[in-house]
Amino acid sequence: MGTTQLESVPEPKYWHLKTVLAEALDTDFTVGEILPNERDLAARFGVARATLRQALEQLELEGRLQRRRGVGTTVAPPRVGVDVTTSRQDWPGTGHDAWQAAECTVAVPSAAVGRLLDTETDEAVHTVRRLRMSHGQPVAAELLYVPSASVPDLPVIEAPSGPALARSVLRELQRLDLAGQDRAVELGSAGAVDAKELDRLPGAPVLVVTTRYFSEGRTAAVSVATYRADTCRLTFGGDVEISHHGQERRAS
Amino acid sequence: MGTTQLESVPEPKYWHLKTVLAEALDTDFTVGEILPNERDLAARFGVARATLRQALEQLELEGRLQRRRGVGTTVAPPRVGVDVTTSRQDWPGTGHDAWQAAECTVAVPSAAVGRLLDTETDEAVHTVRRLRMSHGQPVAAELLYVPSASVPDLPVIEAPSGPALARSVLRELQRLDLAGQDRAVELGSAGAVDAKELDRLPGAPVLVVTTRYFSEGRTAAVSVATYRADTCRLTFGGDVEISHHGQERRAS
């Protein structure tokens, strides 16, 4: 025999299936095309539906497929690159791909966020909820925590409803001069509310971007943004330094 | 009745189970403690093992559990923050938490990498494999692609074996002055080789960090590093500026 492999490694069926499907996606399908349904596919490959689904789940995790209940499984477009580099707060409704639909409440943050903010336990902070759109699709849901100390000039007269308060808080925050920021990215799964806003099922994989904004030696605000992991590629373009070839370059 | 919920939302069992388990982890368990086995847990909660496993998978994805075949399920420690900010190539064997065990071959990269490198199709490049350790555990596996043009002074006399070549390539790369870099983070699943080096099963979720290094107006190298998503939190700490009030800040 060929001695190509000692076949000592019994590759799981779903893994092999995933490989076969991935190749098929490259050659026989175009973006947006719908695949046969799971029962047919499973029968075609001679496996149980659960096994077929394990392969599909992996491909969806890698951003190659998109599955929607009641509709079907389609070939996903390449992930969109979303820039996560911001030197100042983005203004809702301003510009190309940005944050939208702000909402604001005042609440006591979780212990973890409270620790990042250096606030007293049980101290309530302004909590702004925003949604980030890209190409008409929601890509991220953010919770922005702003201690009252960061927005001292917030008009107290108006105790407006959500959206108006959100705009006020963002506007006041804008006035602080930002000393710097601090970012972390990790994998998480979407909670119920985030999932609904991102048009995904609860538990969908997300990239959680936690940002601390510094100003005047304090932590002025903390942002926790959850990006759809299936459709997003987070880009950090801002690290290009002033090159010797004359004009300073900046990605994007 | 309480009218608290219209119970119109039949929460999936595994989701509820996950919530219950997450609370139990916080209150009744300590880091490193082993949980009862899956069959017992499933029986205790009155669900099928597959359903219980769905909950455990989510918790593992969130970095709260660690499961090892043949051993059991243990409570995972908090994720370790690994700094992904580098102004120059890290030197293997140099310093605290760094890259180790370099290996090098010469090969034609995938089409996607070739595109990032601006190389000719079918042009072979030096391919350095490194492993990043943190707290004695492997956290990332990297492939560093270096076109020959970036290391022109590489001693051609020595056509050394893997590790020696790797050191040579890294040393030569070190001599280039780095104009800047370009980073992207996305979710992926570990291939067979990465999985083995990271001590995970194939298909394990990873954070793929793709970095382009620029020098002299060209792309000098491309790095594709896959970080264990279950144990790592990628940090970008370098964005804090030295600004005393109101000096120039980069980025607009």
Place this chain on the structure above:
DNA sequence: TAGTGGTCTAGACCACTTA
């Protein structure tokens, strides 16, 4: 050898979308 998690099966029913 015993016990663990990983894979796989063949069903069933549910929630959702579309027509």
Place this chain on the structure above:
DNA sequence: AAGTGGTCTAGACCACTAC
């Protein structure tokens, strides 16, 4: 109403680890 993916079950066997 028909068709899709999502959830769930009750088994079985396999691969790995540790004793």
